[in-house]
Amino acid sequence: MTATPTEARQPRKTTGRTGRPRSRRRNWAGGLAGWIWLVIVVVPLYWTLITSLKTQSRYYATNPLVPSAAPTLDNYRLVIESDFLRYFVNSIVVTAGAVAPAVVFSFMAAYAIVRGWHMRSLRAINRLFLLGLAIPLQATVIPVYLIIIRLHLYDSLLALILPSIAFAVPLSVLVLANFIRDVPKELFDSMRVDGATEWTTLWRLAAPLTRPAILTVTIFNALTIWNGFLLPLILTQSPERRTLPLALWTFQGQYGVNVPAILAAVVLTTLPLLVLYAFGRRQLLSGLTAGFSR
């Protein structure tokens, strides 16, 4: 699972000049906390999974931590029949539609900020983006709602995409700029000597060399937008426009007492991310910190 090619492309950041605390004695406190926290993490996940495979009557009657002797997929069938495929497609459209432009735009901006650090305008733009990190952007949803109405985009998937891009920009620019800054200056110089424009340098030099960072930012934004709840809640209305988290919430309202079905919906909406996690874990985790822990 971890032997994917991504392993080889880990950002240099987290490996490189590292030193590990080393002691001949064991880290008992850390070890204990680690195992306890592991149990705390695992139990709800395990319980959710096995319960989603139980019938409703078994759910009430059996030990909650023992898997059903006769696991059933009926709950999953019910979820899928409740139009979850459509919500799944909606989530894909919104996520792909927002992440691609968010990453491309952020990369271009990060490149400009790093290469044009001597320009006052770009430093100002950078400060503006940094401000976005300090301000809880959710606080702006009321005017966002107003703008979306005025643009006649209310209750459309585009209404979710546009603010999602904007909210993704600050962190993406910060992380990407950190990595572009690590590209040796000599490489930029030689591109320049060869007569390459900034546009060419951006795509031919900076992009390939910072591919791990681009991938990381992509995964991180995809995660945030896929899991987004507030924007769909306020910017859409009709069932046909629901994305998965919102659909999950309404499904829960509808099937209140059918806990196994609700948990099947939870598992199903989570499944795509778990698949992503299985394949890109190293990339994701090493990258997540790279932007922060310098």
Place this chain on the structure above:
Amino acid sequence: MTSLTRHRPHRGSRAFLPWLAMPALVVFVGFAVIPLVGVFALSFTTWDGIGAIHPTGFTSWRTVLTDPGLPHALGVTFLVMTVSWAFQTPLSILLGTLLAGRQRYRAVLGVVYFVPLMLSSAAIAIAYKALLDPNFGLGAGLRIPVLSQDWLGRPGLAFGVVVFIVSWQFVPFHSLIYQGGVQQIPKSLYEAAQMDGAGRIRQFFSITLPQLRYTIITSSTLMVVGSLTFFDLIFVLTEGGPGDATRVLALDMYKRGFQASLMGPASAIAVILVLVGLALALLLRRLGGRDAGASQLEGA
């Protein structure tokens, strides 16, 4: 960095650079900066979310500032913030140090450990809601009375549950940040300390913690500013209840605006939310002696 600052690309391309930043800037201004200004403007209006917007001066502010709901929501917000910070930070440092250490632990813990990072707050809240059900949840099923309380039905318990679930969701992320921080501490510091005969605990407090200073600031900033936006989780889990025990500012804003159709007062709450966020970010920056974010671009 200094060499980069002095370096200038040739004339033709130099003017081109700001244009590269334009697409990101346009979207960011359109859907973040303008709304930020807009929320100030809307706080001086009366609007039901559908009809016309009427400027009404300080009416909304008067409503909000005289409402006992505001100090309550502020109080709950700060309490969630500080309690979850105080719970998550030591735990994350401990786990981060552990994860940075022995490969053996990491291999075992690593896989499952970070799964909560993948899940949406809505999914987590829904699963926990079922799990904590006093009659049919996990505690009731196992017949353990202590665990089968009305977790979400009693104010104090509901608050604790919110803090716990927030930690469940975000401790992995912060452990990761600390793991990265610990891995960048020069090994030589530990070797020197070991030669001086410093024990493990001594090393932790005299080397690891001080060296993690900026990591702590970064992680805390993210936690604190992030805690202002715990909307999804609380909304799905308790809707601010029981009563208004878990009604944080973000939830207060949503309920006033989108449920009670009072966009004016809701915008005033949003402004307060922005100001609190900014104040906290500045405060943490002061504490750290440098801005965690800006320094990454300017310093190094």
